[in-house]
């Protein structure tokens with residue numbers, strides 16, 4: 526108990542004792558006690574009312590003159606109140622600083638709640654994407670930024686992927702979007718202007734496409750003359766071997782240019798044109814037949830584990846199958862096995878090309894889809910490899926919302942699995958015989 530509280534209790538007891546004593550002198554102890562209690566009550570009520578008035582008006586100056594225990598209550602209250610005011614001011618200053626710094630950020634930042642509704646955003650979000658802090662609060666972000674890619678990113682809940690969308694307010698500008706989770710189910714949408722990067726990427730794509738295109742015509746002429754020379758029996762013998770080699774190199778250049786053009790086409794192609802379901806098993810058969818001329822193509826086994834059809838571009842998927850199969854053929858010895866499987870389930874469908882060939886060291890697997898990447902450059906060049914096949918596969922699969930999963934081990938064969946989401950798979954119900 527504090528000294529003030531002790532003093533208060535002693536004072537109260539003394540007052541009551543004095544009241545009782547005076548009452549006893551006059552022969553009315555009870556009246557004396559009652560008068561003392563009333564006096565104590567009036568004193569308490571007076572301070573209580575002034576405390577209530579101060580709370581109401583916010584003016585606590587009078588409390589400085591409180592008495593006894595009330596003086597302590599008043600000063601304690603005043604101290605706590607002043608501390609709360611100071612703390613509030615500090616928070617306000619801090620908040621102002623945070624807002625100033627986020628507004629100075631060149632990247633847009635939008636805080637979203639668990640339902641992807643806008644809570645607050647910075648100034649760059651307004652400049653880059655037209656999101657208004659007050660007007661758009663509570664709106665779903667995909668109602669403001671209407672882009673199917675962004676809706677897909679939000680639905681997927683993937684926090685590692687970034688996508689590029691067109692800015693709805695700045696013509697021709699590109700925004701890179703990333704969703705970062707934080708706190709209790711809240712998300713931060715980060716928007717970065719990547720117009721310059723996209724412009725450079727387009728320039729590079731256009732350059733490769735134009736250069737490949739321009740090189741094709743002179744190469745056709747050179748190949749034409751080389752074919753004519755190869756068919757001419759009158760050319761000197763010393764020239765016969767070089768002509769054969771030149772024809773081979775010209776054919777290789779034609780293949781490189783063709784694949785580069787195909788890659789450029791895929792990179793700059795808009796959304797997938799045809800979305801018709803097609804028979805994957807028939808396509809697998811056709812691809813096997815197309816490769817029949819290769820050395821160990823005969824060893825390709827097709828495992829038809831599903832009759833599901835695939836929604837997409839049949840020509841592009843054929844490119845994927847042919848690329849994966851010709852890789853398997855080139856990297857598997859003739860006594861090895863090559864298997865193609867088509868299976869479907871609740872989570873989509875898989876097209877798997879597996880071989881028992883030379884396999885790939887796991888350290889190289891992440892780099893396989895890079896352009897011109899070859900595990901063994903020298904060997905690959907000899908067997909006709911360019912290093913563009915898997916890059917083309919990756920692009921085609923991305924256009925089909927699919928991904929390429931590679932599992933391999935050096936010396937133990939490889940498995941290239943193309944995983945398609947359920948939206949791409951059409952399962953035909955089996956009709957009962959009865």
Ligand code: ADP
Nearest residue numbers: 852853856884899900905910911912913914915
């Ligand atoms: P390439 O034209 O060289 O085949 P790809 O992009 O198709 O180019 O393949 C890249 C590299 O991946 C190849 O050079 C090869 O080293 C490796 N690779 C691809 N498929 C297989 C496979 N089935 N077995 C072993 N290595 C493979």
